[in-house]
Amino acid sequence: MYTKREQLVGDLSDLIRSGRLAHGDRLPGENQLALQYQVSRGTVRSALxxxxxxELISTQAGVGSFVTFDGVQLDQRLGWARALADAGAPVTTELLGIEAVEDQTLQEEFGLDGYVAVRRVRREHGRGISLETATVPAIGPLAELPGTGLRDDSLTKTLEAAGLVSTGGDQWISTERLDACAAGLLGRAIGELFLRAERTSVDVEGRLVERVVSLLDPDRFQFHLTFGHR
Known part of the structure; x- marks a missing residue:
């Protein structure tokens, strides 16, 4: 008779060895696995x-990354607008919209039904340099965001006021060619290559704070990775 931990290890091993979870694929979240197998998050971490x-998965302890704009480090905890302003960048932020959305991926990972998407574009001298969609859980006062708007025009302050404070998460970096919609919003050419950053932040209990997908001008933004002791 297998324990639930052994079953979790066996199931994930089968998915990886069979190729159903391919190299580079993201594993289900800890909350999702804990709920699915009816175990604690500690048991999930032990299985992982x-x-x-x-050597079926790879993780790195003590790894962190941050964004730079024209070589200046940006503290993302401040929010993009504040971080860019502190860096001396003449960047304006336009709120494209706030709307209630459904997100099956987030629902499967965090078990919530409703979400709110906040979409913004940032421009420097009228030229689009970033396009961002932040998705947050539609809980408490956040569920009313489409009607109430952001607190002091800051999503960071809005989340903190709702009691959501990030203590960790993960980030994926890739590239993406602009489709017609993104190109139109940024004032760029269709097919132009941008950096794509997807950052998922959780609180101390592993609950979703926000998932942010950003398209960033690679001529202005870079990502810096640190690991171990330096």
Missing amino acids: SELQQL
Whole structure:
């Protein structure tokens, strides 16, 4: 008779070895696995640790990354607008809209039904340099955002006022060619190559704070990764 932990390890091993979870694919979130197998998050972490020892997954402790704009580090905890302003960048922010949305991926990972998407574009001298969609859980006062708007025009302040404070998460970096919609909003050419950053932030209990997908001008933005002791 297998324990639930052993079943979790076995199931994930089968998914990886069979190719159903391919190299580079994201594993289900800890909350999702804990709910699915009716175990604690500690048991999930223990199972993931065993998969790492089996060299089926790879994780890095103490890894962090930050964004730079024209070589100046941006503290994303301040929010993009404040961070860019502190960096001396003459950047304006336009709110494109706030609307209630459904997100099956987030629902499967965090178990919530409703979400709110906040879409913004940032421009420098009228030229689009970033396009951002931040998705937050439609809980408490956040569910009313489409009607009430952001607190002091800041999503960071809005989340903090709702009691959501990020303590960790993960970030994926790739590239993406602009489709017609994104190109039109940014004032760029269709097919132009931009950096794509997807950052998921959670609170101390592993609950979703926000998932932010940003398209960034690679001529102005870079990502810097730190690891271990330096």
